[in-house]
Amino acid sequence: MKIFQTQLQGLINKLGDHEDVMEDAARVMAQSIISDGHLWIFAEKDMRGVLYQATEGADSLPSVEAATKESSFSPMDCLLVFSSDLGSTVVSELIKRAQDNGVQVIGVSSTGDDDGVVMCSFHIPTGIKRGLVPTDDGGRMGEPHLLMALHIYYSLFFTVKEILEEYELGI
Structure with missing residues (x-):
């Protein structure tokens, strides 16, 4: 656990x-809220917990909706994508x-240079490329994609909240 915590703290520090980038992304999110656009969020696999926090949690943002392949986007919207691989077909x-449709895209992933990252207006890497803890057989375990995604979500959440308070639109 000490190795895991040390490695995790290192990843958080690297953020x-x-x-x-996170501040610029938060400004785009706030602009969508102020202009009556939608904040769409899509998360897949082990990052789906962020989707539930953002849409149903105590610290959700206004105008947040889960994005699906049927979502109807407008230029006033912003899309947050949480995926370990932004290059996946679905993403x-x-x-x-x-x-x-003119939407600004904020991508959060462990990937760093694939086509999905290039397509994003903003990319925030989780820094996770493999397990954080070495095992006796030479492998690695402990890939906290969700923990890092939630940390990034909260960084964006607090910054958006501050921006909206400046405009007296508090959350």
Whole structure:
């Protein structure tokens, strides 16, 4: 557990390198809220917990809806995508459809240089490329994709909240 916690803290500390991107992404999210657009969120596999936090949790944002392949996007909207692989077919198709409708896309993933990242307006990497804890047989375990995704969500949440309070639109 000590190794896991140390490695996890290192990943969280590295998010500081992406502070400017997270602030810019939060501004785009706030613009969608202020302009009566929607905040769409899509999460797959082990990051689906972020979707539930954002749509049903105590700290959800206004105008948040779960994105599906049937979602109807408008240029006032913003799409947040949480996936370990932004290049997956489902994610790539969703991002492309959103962009075709003028939507700004914020991608959160462990991938760093595939086509899905290039398609995003903003990309925030979780930093997880493999398990954090070495095992006796030479493998690795402990890939906290959801923990990092939730940490990033809260970074965005608090920044959006501050921006909305500046406009006296509190959450």
